[in-house]
Amino acid sequence: MHDTAGQNAPDGVVQLHEAAIDHMRAGRHLDAQLCCQQALVRDPGHADTLHLMGLLSIQTGQFDHAVEWLAGAIRRAPKPHYLTALGTALLQQGRGAEALKAFEKAVELEPDNAERWQNLGLILAELQRNHEAILSFQHALQLAPGSWDAANKAAILLHQAGRFEDALVYFNVCAELKPNDIQTFGLRAEALRSLGRYAEALGDLERVRLLDPTNADACNQMGNCLSALGRYEEALSAYDKAFALGDKHALKNKAIALEHFGRFDQAASCYRRALAEDANDASAEWNLALLQLLTGDLEAGWAGREAARWKIPILVEGYPKLSRPLWRGTEPIDGKTILVCPDEGLGDVIQFARYVPMLAARGARVILLVQDELYPLLSRLPGVAQCLPRSATTAPPYDLHCPLTSLPLAFKTRLDTIPAATSYLPAPAPDRVTTWEQRLGSHDRPRVGLVWSGNPRHPRDRARSIPFRTMAGLLDADATFVSLQKDPRAEDRPALLERTDMIDLTAHLTDFVETAALVSCLDLVVTVDTSVAHLSAALGCPTWVLLPYVPDYRWLLDRADSPWYPTMRLFRQDERRDYTPVIERVHAELDAARGRESFRNKGS
Template structure:
């Protein structure tokens, strides 16, 4: 009906059919929404179909049907009906429904394209930006997702979902301080929310603000005390404070609420392991695997436990699950060559060994290179850039490349360095000896001259590892704590790269520690310096592996629950004949460890003095 005709009809007092249709549509919409809210989705679908019989091409009704299917979790049908609505009228709201349906059906790439079009059509709609952010987060395009959530907050500073999405995405990006700001905004927008308190607890834990983390975990539990997940979070917060027995009680409480909760069992296993209740811990890990046999994270946790106990056969095999665990700091590039785990002959073949984990791992597993060469393989070794010069001269290495290489050569096979023990079926009694690494003679002479007269025992010191290491708070020591050993009559040489501010202050106050670490530009220089030492005392770092591989006597101070390679309840290492292990008896208590080191160092200094007199 033309505008003039509608105006005439209105003057005559006749009802406008368009107004009547709109009123009917509004009534249908209200009726369908009521049925959806009541969970009566079949009735809602039937009512939509009745309305569509009269107007089968009505975009609003087509979209309403899409919403019914979306709320009924019939996502493929929702996609179909939303697409039909969009063909009639590509409204941003229809695109949003299609994007959500695609997202929930797992078609994330398509969802991102649809929602990107929606925000272009309506760029001032905060909800659309939040929807796009959620899809991008699912695609692990986290930086883009964070930008979407933050843009939504600019459009609507009180948008709770935008604040939550931004906080959660920034957490995954490791931008914890920024995430905490958005989490606090969530708290203001929706006070006393247990999920927000839990997220805040986790963020504070990542920032090493452990007491505050525990307070928020307890607050979340008080808001929802019947939720076992919040019990687990309290327990985890207590573990970070070394209140392991208390943490274990919270995991048991969670399991009372939900007997087979994986997160509670996993944390319980960790707690039992830290308490050295090893039989119970093993039982829990096996229970976890029985409950969820395809869970890679649980398989990897059990593998680590097996290796820690010396059960190498199961440990090496199950440790391959690490490639299916998201977020681990490991890397193994695709191709070239077929994956080799010891099954195929490598005689007259080329094999690429890639350092897939840390610097210490790369050094530890160099011992397998000669075994590969002995089988007739041409070995290409790819290692961290700082290790290339040192490891390029290893026996059996045909080519050594840095990680930064833009291309890798064509090879027949490839193997991650930390899978070599599996490939060689390594057991406790078949661990190959380390290769004796050595530094260039001219570099050794230069360092020997810098250190001055060799009139006392030369002792290298390393007291901390990487600040970003997840176990740093347990394995690193403040230099101030080591000062009791400085009076034993030895020459102390710092091997500590990047000392922390407090440690730098101690170094300035203790001139008896020779600190030339600014000249340690790579591991070859460090190896040259270690060659000039009689002993290295260190925490669990790559320098420990370097010194031990070189055959330098190496004393390693270990946390109560150290890395799996140091095993349990022994003061020697089957990996390194040159190593002595000094273990904590209580968590994070290095005082007794340092006292034992000091006592043994007195003995070593005395022996060195006796040897000098006899010579």
């Protein structure tokens, strides 16, 4: 820390400076300041002492004074560690841009010093310039491969950015450098879970438990991994341990596992216990409502869902900020303008669009706001006075508003009152249908559309989607198969390349209107639970949906039909949770239905 000019300093200055350092290290700040002041009386320009006064000012929260002392030291000798201290003081004053310049200058003066790069990374992260911060931490680690701090910071920022594969590289470095660091193993487990690598995540969580047997969160996360692996009995035990250790969230997660196990009464009881522990747990309230809908208690389910949806941040934030009153179904709407807004996925919008004509029948003028992808399809929906894409910047004048998925509650929908018209979407334009007929060619065999995977980001994608190789078990049936699968997954492409017995014209499926026109040319659609299932059935096309053992709430339980769609059949997994027997049943049904009309008759 000595000034390069220290050898020429007046007598006693260096000794006073060193005494000040000893006092500061011992926590005797006042004594340190007195020594510094005495040194500066003898040599007002002694840079190391000016720097030390700056450090003492930082430690005592006097950041204005710190900046003055450090600026003086830098004028005398612009050393990297002086600049680092100045950057720290400026940052504490909220002067982030100036602080960044100080840290950058320190790196410029000492580019081979890992600590300088790490400090630069810290200020960049503080300023939310995370990509540059990651690069700085990576450079620091190249200069100092043993720097756990640099590896840890890079790993955490990459994890926060959703770059889980990259984060794992640095979590692995951290684990090697500190094999007993609980945070490293916990965060690495999170990254592995996000990548669907549940077995590996479980190993890290077991390591956390070994290091800290009372870690309730680790038990809870172990339960989540075990549940994802289908090891439900072990998951239930892990959740019980987590709850016993004080993690109240474990009750809700246990309920989810019980639900996936098919133990619905116990799941409902567990959700209620979770709500008894925390009445404000909106996700437990939401999950209980969906379970009630799944088991056919629509009255309780719609009411619970509506109560919970306004407490769940992602749903509240995703809904337009509107000033007019919310319509709950009780107020008269004759002569009123009602703005109906989407609040969930594309399939939900297609399913619940059936309520729009019912609003119009009550005398309302309906403005329908929809996702941009659905705007061309729903702009001609019966009952819609005006349709707007969600990207529209301003809403037209309206009197009331309502989320689309709240309409079943507003209309007091029960199982026996579900509005189930065979076809409620506008028929595709004849010229589009003709174009698709020409693309498809001869119609000498039944045409069957196929969809085998949905949104990979859906929380239940693992249960809902099917590998193409499994779905390909249908392709030797006596039919012409047509792919409706947009953006097939990388893992499916090798199997797709092996097959020449399926028509793939998906490059022409530029929007839902084109998909609707293609579906209108088909005799049957076989699909997993995706928006195409709703589109096909809402057009009145025979639609066979392949469902996991515990499906989404709208498909209910223990029935092969859907009260929502008259032309739909449901093919469910059994307790083995295997789609191969499901595909075999569908194949047998295809073989039994030789004529095109038989699909429609079976589904109706």
